[in-house]
Structures are given as structure tokens and as C-alpha cells.
Amino acid sequence: MTPGLRPADFKISERSTALTALQEELEGIPCTTEPQQLSKLSIDWHTFSPVLSEKLAGKRADIVYFPTSEAEVIRIIQACVRHRIPLTPRGAGTGNYGQAVPLEGGVVLDITRMQSILWTKGGIMRVQPGVKLMAMEKEARKTGWEVRMAPSTFRTATVGGFVSGGFGGIGSITYGVLRERGNILGLQVVTMEAEPQILELRGEAVHQVSHAWGVNGIITEMEMPLGMAYPWAECIVVFDDFMQSARFCQRLGESDGIVKRMISLHAWPIPSYFVALKPYLPEGSHAALLLIAENSLEPLADLVKEWGGQITYTKPAAVCVGGTTSSTGKGITLMEYGYNHTTLHARTADPSLTYIDCLFPADPDLKAMEYLYRTLAEEMMIHIEYLRLNGKVTALGGQLVRYTSEARLREIMQIHRDQGVHVHDCHDFTLDSLQKKDASNRNQQLELKKRTDPLGLLNPGKLKAWMEWQAQQTGSPSM
Amino acid sequence: MTPGLRPADFKISERSTALTALQEELEGIPCTTEPQQLSKLSIDWHTFSPVLSEKLAGKRADIVYFPTSEAEVIRIIQACVRHRIPLTPRGAGTGNYGQAVPLEGGVVLDITRMQSILWTKGGIMRVQPGVKLMAMEKEARKTGWEVRMAPSTFRTATVGGFVSGGFGGIGSITYGVLRERGNILGLQVVTMEAEPQILELRGEAVHQVSHAWGVNGIITEMEMPLGMAYPWAECIVVFDDFMQSARFCQRLGESDGIVKRMISLHAWPIPSYFVALKPYLPEGSHAALLLIAENSLEPLADLVKEWGGQITYTKPAAVCVGGTTSSTGKGITLMEYGYNHTTLHARTADPSLTYIDCLFPADPDLKAMEYLYRTLAEEMMIHIEYLRLNGKVTALGGQLVRYTSEARLREIMQIHRDQGVHVHDCHDFTLDSLQKKDASNRNQQLELKKRTDPLGLLNPGKLKAWMEWQAQQTGSPSM
Numbered sequence: 036m037t038p039g040l041r042p043a044d045f046k047i048s049e050r051s052t053a054l055t056a057l058q059e060e061l062e063g064i065p066c067t068t069e070p071q072q073l074s075k076l077s078i079d080w081h082t083f084s085p086v087l088s089e090k091l092a093g094k095r096a097d098i099v100y101f102p103t104s105e106a107e108v109i110r111i112i113q114a115c116v117r118h119r120i121p122l123t124p125r126g127a128g129t130g131n132y133g134q135a136v137p138l139e140g141g142v143v144l145d146i147t148r149m150q151s152i153l154w155t156k157g158g159i160m161r162v163q164p165g166v167k168l169m170a171m172e173k174e175a176r177k178t179g180w181e182v183r184m185a186p187s188t189f190r191t192a193t194v195g196g197f198v199s200g201g202f203g204g205i206g207s208i209t210y211g212v213l214r215e216r217g218n219i220l221g222l223q224v225v226t227m228e229a230e231p232q233i234l235e236l237r238g239e240a241v242h243q244v245s246h247a248w249g250v251n252g253i254i255t256e257m258e259m260p261l262g263m264a265y266p267w268a269e270c271i272v273v274f275d276d277f278m279q280s281a282r283f284c285q286r287l288g289e290s291d292g293i294v295k296r297m298i299s300l301h302a303w304p305i306p307s308y309f310v311a312l313k314p315y316l317p318e319g320s321h322a323a324l325l326l327i328a329e330n331s332l333e334p335l336a337d338l339v340k341e342w343g344g345q346i347t348y349t350k351p352a353a354v355c356v357g358g359t360t361s362s363t364g365k366g367i368t369l370m371e372y373g374y375n376h377t378t379l380h381a382r383t384a385d386p387s388l389t390y391i392d393c394l395f396p397a398d399p400d401l402k403a404m405e406y407l408y409r410t411l412a413e414e415m416m417i418h419i420e421y422l423r424l425n426g427k428v429t430a431l432g433g434q435l436v437r438y439t440s441e442a443r444l445r446e447i448m449q450i451h452r453d454q455g456v457h458v459h460d461c462h463d464f465t466l467d468s469l470q471k472k473d474a475s476n477r478n479q480q481l482e483l484k485k486r487t488d489p490l491g492l493l494n495p496g497k498l499k500a501w502m503e504w505q506a507q508q509t510g511s512p513s514m
Numbered sequence: 515m516t517p518g519l520r521p522a523d524f525k526i527s528e529r530s531t532a533l534t535a536l537q538e539e540l541e542g543i544p545c546t547t548e549p550q551q552l553s554k555l556s557i558d559w560h561t562f563s564p565v566l567s568e569k570l571a572g573k574r575a576d577i578v579y580f581p582t583s584e585a586e587v588i589r590i591i592q593a594c595v596r597h598r599i600p601l602t603p604r605g606a607g608t609g610n611y612g613q614a615v616p617l618e619g620g621v622v623l624d625i626t627r628m629q630s631i632l633w634t635k636g637g638i639m640r641v642q643p644g645v646k647l648m649a650m651e652k653e654a655r656k657t658g659w660e661v662r663m664a665p666s667t668f669r670t671a672t673v674g675g676f677v678s679g680g681f682g683g684i685g686s687i688t689y690g691v692l693r694e695r696g697n698i699l700g701l702q703v704v705t706m707e708a709e710p711q712i713l714e715l716r717g718e719a720v721h722q723v724s725h726a727w728g729v730n731g732i733i734t735e736m737e738m739p740l741g742m743a744y745p746w747a748e749c750i751v752v753f754d755d756f757m758q759s760a761r762f763c764q765r766l767g768e769s770d771g772i773v774k775r776m777i778s779l780h781a782w783p784i785p786s787y788f789v790a791l792k793p794y795l796p797e798g799s800h801a802a803l804l805l806i807a808e809n810s811l812e813p814l815a816d817l818v819k820e821w822g823g824q825i826t827y828t829k830p831a832a833v834c835v836g837g838t839t840s841s842t843g844k845g846i847t848l849m850e851y852g853y854n855h856t857t858l859h860a861r862t863a864d865p866s867l868t869y870i871d872c873l874f875p876a877d878p879d880l881k882a883m884e885y886l887y888r889t890l891a892e893e894m895m896i897h898i899e900y901l902r903l904n905g906k907v908t909a910l911g912g913q914l915v916r917y918t919s920e921a922r923l924r925e926i927m928q929i930h931r932d933q934g935v936h937v938h939d940c941h942d943f944t945l946d947s948l949q950k951k952d953a954s955n956r957n958q959q960l961e962l963k964k965r966t967d968p969l970g971l972l973n974p975g976k977l978k979a980w981m982e983w984q985a986q987q988t989g990s991p992s993m
Contacts, residue, residue, distance in 0.1 A: 426934025
């Protein structure tokens with residue numbers, strides 16, 4: 036050790052030397068070290084959470100690479116392994132758990148230039164992970180298919196990022212969530228080793244890597260099943276009574292004779308945040324935003340009437356077919372008002388808002404929902420996406436919460452749990468907290484990581500189970 | 515009254531005079547009075563039931579008309595009303611409740627020549643009621659659509675007959691049953707009056723006439739929603755253990771990532787009756803017959819493996835697309851082994867078999883099914899069609915029963931009820947018995963009949979509620 040240097044300095048200096056060497060070895064692969072770019076490409080939409088914003092503040096990559104091929108990914112991996120530099124993969128950064136934040140700096144692997152659609156046949160599309168959902172949809176529609184599900188961020192979100200960090204999306208009301216058998220057919224993954232292996236995971240094995248935030252392998256190819264493309268109309272339905280609107284949405288979800296792609300419900304005042312939709316959202320009304328097959332519009336109108344709602348807006352399907360209208364940048368699509376976009380629009384109007392993620396229990400009387408709606412009216416607004424989960428129409432809550440403190444936020448989460456609502460902790464940056472319910476899946480992720488990332492360089496700090504296991508191995512106390 | 519003639523003779527003679535007058539007035543509309551034809555066109559597949567066979571024996575039309583247009587239907591109605599002659603509408607006669615049997619003779623209105631497809635647009639097809647389901651499928655596939663659901667008799671069955679007497683069919687595992695909102699968009703109905711009205715029923719009002727066996731109006735046009743056409747592969751999966759096969763089918767039904775059109779389950783020895791499928795049905799094994807979207811075959815294979823089944827037969831989708839293969843008469847389609855065809859094939863091998871119709875309760879442990887499977891093993895074979903009902907995957911039983919007596923058959927039905935199974939009484943020829951559960955629907959049918967068939971000439975004897983109401987009106991004792 037050079038005299039006068041403290042150990043911490045030495046580590047920095049070591050990293051710096053290593054990075055210099057890595058950069059030389061990776062000559063020719065596009066990259067950036069421009070500070071503003073580094074900052075931008077080291078964050079995601081975890082900024083929705085004041086808790087995560089604070090905890091993840093200042094975490095920044097040292098360098099961001101933009102590979103375009105698997106070969107380049109392999110070169111980057113080899114260099115990182117050689118120099119013991121952490122590597123955090125990243126899609127478009129529209130996730131909101133901090134999954135793309137490089138906790139220990141190092142390399143961020145931006146996959147957005149891996150945009151090839153490798154092939155499409157028989158309703159299956161094989162792609163590189165950086166393909167945007169909207170590009171997949173456009174390509175699929177050329178042969179009469181469409182993507183089964185997509186996040187509200189489909190315009191920018193990559194399919195790799197969606198599969199690595201998403202749960203479900205627009206389309207899940209028909210096809211269930213990503214985790215559902217058959218919604219991801221295959222994932223090709225490169226391991227984080229001196230001699231990287233290329234694994235083709237298929238069947239249930241894909242879930243060792245899906246929603247694993249890149250902690251146990253870098254996805255380089257993906258095989259996704261498609262759905263037959265419907266002409267989707269978009270509708271806004273408004274209700275005076277919130278519980279009535281929730282019962283309507285549940286019934287609509289369970290009406291299999293009405294084909295649909297999205298049922299997104301927003302308690303007032305959430306609709307007030309949807310500025311561009313203002314003419315269709317009467318003051319004080321709760322709004323359901325729907326994507327409905329054109330040939331189901333008449334039965335939808337009947338159902339709305341029966342439940343005492345009012346259709347204030349209908350955009351015919353013709354405009355939507357052939358990729359979303361919005362692909363040209365023109366027009367509004369309701370797809371950009373549900374899921375994460377709800378929080379985005381709300382926070383644009385009021386940055387003091389945050390959100391919680393939860394699954395309501397199956398209950399025809401919606402007791403938990405009603406209790407929470409009444410009890411937390413002052414500080415919470417209910418936002419629900421309806422989707423199919425294990426064959427049942429389920430309400431996925433994305434409640435907006437007026438943030439006061441982390442303690443109160445956690446109290447609100449606990450109030451949900453006390454009502455039998457399953458809460459995903461979206462204010463913690465570990466996979467473990469988010470997926471508490473699914474310990475077997477976390478174990479699978481851990482087991483794979485032992486094989487694919489023995490040095491623990493992939494997206495470090497995100498899988499607590501790994502850190503605990505490592506502590507056991509070295510005999511040091513677990514964190 | 516002519517001396518020497520008894521009242522009964524007089525009635526016959528009156529009917530005969532009336533019929534002669536009717537025939538003269540309907541000159542030009544194709545008809546038959548040829549005895550063999552009359553017999554053939556006065557029955558349906560109620561012969562599956564020894565009870566109904568006995569009760570309905572000898573009931574025969576006096577004349578059968580084959581109108582080709584609504585105008586001809588109206589002429590026939592007017593003549594029947596003028597001469598007080600009963601009129602019983604009939605599709606292809608593949609129903610099995612005796613709904614097409616003219617209990618009081620008179621005119622049978624055979625709609626099979628009303629075969630025009632009026633228009634197809636935006637995933638909706640408007641047709642005359644005599645269009646065969648297979649013809650609709652072929653036409654729909656020209657523009658990338660398919661029929662949402664069809665009976666196993668799709669080759670001959672008319673859409674009018676299906677809607678008038680069917681519950682659900684192949685496709686109901688995705689779209690729910692006919693009764694589900696949105697699966698019938700409109701029905702045009704001609705009333706049984708001296709001046710027939712033409713009613714266009716839409717929305718929930720269609721169910722006043724759907725599954726009403728023509729007791730309250732003659733359907734002359736129908737507007738049916740379509741589904742996007744999938745390339746369907748066909749598979750046979752076999753299991754050693756029946757309960758395991760039933761759990762597999764339920765799971766498959768609830769796997770929304772696997773797109774499917776049919777899940778038809780047959781306890782051994784039912785598979786032994788499927789002669790043409792013999793090579794794929796090992797002795798003693800229980801068989802699930804499946805229609806699965808081609809891009810779901812891989813996840814299906816995984817699921818089968820996980821549940822310990824074995825795929826013995828796969829027919830790729832390419833063969834099935836563009837209308838069913840079988841449209842050319844070549845090849846086998848599994849669609850002709852489920853639903854009513856199961857009973858048909860079984861009875862071909864063993865005419866002593868009959869069946870019962872039931873809905874199993876939602877129960878993840880399948881207790882009722884297991885109890886019945888074990889308890890009635892000697893005299894009953896379980897056959898299940900899985901379909902969506904009110905948004906939930908439900909097991910529709912079409913059990914085959916070794917018939918000994920009506921009393922024992924009714925005991926078996928009661929044993930089902932005791933287990934919480936809902937039994938449709940398919941051994942009674944009244945709508946009321948079959949639809950016991952849905953009294954509100956029966957009332958709607960009755961209310962419509964009061965307006966549309968004041969003389970009670972339409973398919974007489976099938977709606978008990980009507981007969982009771984009539985008895986009340988005239989003060990005579992109800993039947």
C-alpha cells in the first residue's frame with residue numbers, strides 16, 4: 036500500500052485502475068463516461084418513492100456501455116469479471132424499484148441498442164432484449180398478431196426490462212401476468228464468468244431470470260408468444276360512486292363475452308391529474324379507462340348502463356389498429372394513463388404523491404377495498420388495474436398516497452395487510468422485499484446466481500438472499 | 515257435430531281440414547308430408563335419453579316446411595295462426611332435450627334452408643338462423659376471424675338451433691357460454707300473430723329468446739360476435755389417475771398464458787368408445803382432448819409433464835386453419851369427440867348408455883367429483899367439458915350412465931345434487947325442468963310469450979310456466 040493513502044482511497048484508486056484497463060479492453064464498444072449521461076443512466080422511476088429516492092441518491096455508474104450484440108455483451112462481461120467490476124443491466128429505466136440503479140457503481144449495461152427482431156413465426160417472436168414493446172407490437176401486427184402484454188411505458192420500455200422487472204400490464208386482463216405459464220417461452224442468458232456460458236432457459240425455468248433484475252444473468256435473446264391482434268377501441272366510463280365503479284370493473288373483468296385489453300380504475304381525484312382527458316372526466320367522478328374489442332362495444336354499453344355508469348369518451352378501433360395510434364406521436368391513448376403512468380401523471384401535478392403496490396383478495400363484497408377507500412380517504416386515492424391471476428380476475432392496487440413520512444407510509448401498508456391485502460414493498464430496493472410472498476422463486480433465483488455469478492458482480496446489493504448466503508460462506512455475520 | 519263421429523275424431527278431422535287449407539295457402543313454399551321424412555324431421559338427439567325416447571315416441575309433424583326467407587316464415591306463421599295449427603321450429607335436430615319434437619303435431623318449420631350470411635364486418639356476422647356453424651367458421655376465417663363457440667355437431671348444426679337450445683361449446687373455455695353478456699349481439703324474431711311483428715332484440719333482451727326452443731318467437735336473423743382466429747393444434751393427453759387428470763384440466767383451464775379452445779376430459783372406459791382414436795388411447799387411461807393455440811404447445815407440454823400425463827397425439831395447427839380440416843371430410847378432428855359427440859360415440863358402441871348434464875361446484879379439492887367418481891364407478895363414467903362461467907373455469911359434466919331404470923337415473927341425479935352439483939334435468943322435455951336454477955330467465959321467456967304467441971301455438975307443451983299461466987287464466991286446473 037502506498038504510504039499516505041487510506042484504504043478507502045486505495046479501493047477507489049484500484050477501481051479507477053481497473054476501469055481504465057476495462058475501457059482499453061472494450062475499445063470499440065459504444066460507451067459514455069459523460070457525468071450527466073452517467074447520472075441519467077443510473078436511475079429509473081424509483082423516484083416515485085421518496086424512500087427509495089433518499090436511499091439510492093448519488094449511486095452512479097462509472098461507465099455505461101451500449102452493446103449491440105451478444106458478442107459485445109460477452110466481451111463486457113469478461114472484462115468486468117477480469118477486473119472484478121460490478122455490472123448492472125438496464126433497459127429504458129422505466130422500472131420503479133430502483134432495479135437499474137448501480138449500488139456499487141461500475142458498469143451499467145444499457146441494452147437499448149440490442150434492437151433486433153430475430154424472427155416471427157406461428158405467433159412467436161424472438162427478439163433481442165432492447166426491442167421496445169411498441170416496436171414488437173408494430174412488427175407483430177404485420178402478420179395479424181399483437182404483444183400479449185405491455186407496460187404503460189410501451190413507447191420507450193424494452194421487452195428485456197419488462198420481463199426482468201415487470202409483473203403484468205395492458206393485456207394481462209386476458210392473458211394473465213408475465214409469471215403465468217406460457218407468457219415467456221424462452222430466455223437466452225449469458226453468465227457472469229471468465230468464460231461466460233450461454234444458457235437457453237425454457238418453460239418454468241425462465242422464471243429463475245424473469246423479474247430477477249439481472250442479478251443472475253444477462254438476457255441476450257427472448258422468445259415471446261403473441262396474441263391474435265384485436266381492433267381495440269378505447270373508452271372512458273365514469274361513475275358517481277366509487278364502490279359501484281369497482282363492482283362494475285370486476286364484473287366487466289369476469290364477462291368473458293366482452294373481449295378486453297385493459298381495465299384501469301381511478302378514484303377521484305386521480306382523474307383530475309389526467310389533464311389531456313379533462314373534457315371526459317367530470318369533477319368528482321371516478322373513472323374506468325378501458326381497451327375493449329370493437330365488437331364488444333355494444334355489450335359494454337349495456338353493462339355500463341346497468342351499473343349506472345356513463346361513457347364519456349369512445350375512440351373507435353380503426354384509429355388504434357396497426358400499432359397504437361400514438362406511434363406517430365399523434366392522438367391520445369388511454370394506455371398511457373394506467374399502470375405506472377397513473378403515478379407519473381399524478382406526480383407531475385403533485386410531486387408529494389407516492390404510491391403503494393398491492394393485490395386485493397378475491398372477495399365478491401370488496402370489503403377490504405371499501406374499508407380502505409373509506410378509512411384512508413384523506414391521504415390515499417385508490418387506483419386499480421384489473422388482471423387475471425391464476426385464472427381469476429384480480430384487482431392490482433397502485434394506490435396514490437400523500438407522503439408525509441416513511442413511518443406513516445409503512446403504517447398505511449400495514450393497514451392494507453390487516454385487511455388481507457397482499458402488499459408488495461415497492462419502497463425497498465431488494466428483490467426479496469418485493470417478492471416476499473414467493474420464497475420458492477427467490478430460492479430459484481439464488482440457486483441460479485450461485486452458478487452464473489459466483490463473484491456476485493451482477494447488480495450487487497439487490498438480492499438479500501445472496502448476501503446472506505455469502506455471509507454464511509465466509510462466516511461473517513449476515514447483514 | 516256429424517252423428518257417429520266421436521269428439522276426438524272430429525278434432526282430427528278439423529285438423530285435417532285446417533291442414534289442407536294451410537297447404538293451399540302456402541303453395542310455393544317447399545314442404546314435405548312424406549311419412550319417413552316427417553318422422554325423421556320430428557325427432558332430435560333426445561334419443562340419447564331412454565326416458566325421453568319413451569315419452570316422446572310417436573310425436574310427429576303433419577307437415578314440414580322449409581322456408582328460405584323471412585317473408586316465407588311470415589306466410590307460414592300467418593297460415594298457422596289463421597288455422598290454429600301448432601308450429602315447432604327446428605334446426606338440424608342435433609339438440610338433445612326433445613326441443614324440436616312437435617308434441618301436438620302440426621307444422622315443423624325447418625330453418626335449414628335459411629342459409630344466407632347477410633354481412634360480416636368488424637368482427638360481427640349477421641346471418642339467417644339456418645347457417646351451419648361450420649359455414650360461419652369458414653366465412654369468418656376469410657377475414658381472420660372465427661366463431662366464438664360451436665357445438666361438437668358444428669358440421670350440421672345451425673346457428674339458430676345452437677342459440678335456441680345450446681348452452682356453450684367448443685370455444686367456451688375462452689369466451690364463456692352463450693348466456694354470457696356479449697356472445698349474442700342481436701336476434702330478429704317474428705311473432706306468432708295474425709299480423710306478425712318483427713322484433714329486433716339486443717343486449718340482455720336476446721335471452722328472452724335464446725335457449726327458449728322457439729316457444730316465444732321465430733328467429734329469422736342473428737348477429738353474432740366473432741373471435742380472432744387462432745391456429746389451433748389438437749392434442750390428446752392421457753393419465754393413469756382420473757383425479758390427477760381432472761386437476762390437470764382445471765389448472766390448464768386457469769392458465770391464461772395457454773390459449774385454448776377446448777378441454778374435454780373422459781374417464782376410462784369412455785376413451786374405448788373413440789374407435790378412430792384407438793392408437794392414441796392406451797387401455798385403462800383417462801384422456802383429455804384439447805384444442806390449443808399453436809404457440810402454446812410448448813408450455814402445454816411442460817404442464818403435462820409436471821402433472822404426470824403423456825401427450826399421445828398432436829395434430830399441428832396448419833392442418834386446422836382455414837376452417838376445420840374436417841370440412842373436406844378428410845381427417846379427424848377432436849372437436850367431434852367432446853360435448854354431445856361423446857354420448858353419440860359411446861351409444862354407438864353401447865346403446866344402453868345414457869347421460870346426465872351437470873355443473874360441478876367451484877372447489878379446488880374437487881371433492882364432489884372424487885366422491886362421484888369413486889361411488890358411482892360401476893354405473894357411471896365421468897365426462898367433463900371445461901368452460902368459463904361468470905369468469906371462472908367450471909366443470910360441465912356430461913356423465914355417461916348405464917341405464918337401468920328412470921328411477922335409478924333420478925337417484926343418480928339426486929346423488930349428484932347431494933354433493934352440491936347442479937343437475938340440469940335433461941330427461942324431461944320442458945324448458946322449466948332444464949332451467950330450474952334460472953327462474954328469472956324463465957319468467958322473461960314467459961312474459962315475452964304472452965306478447966308474441968297469445969294463442970300458444972309455438973312449440974306447445976315445452977314451457978310449463980305458460981301452461982300454468984293459461985290454466986290460471988281459464989280457471990281450469992293446472993297440469
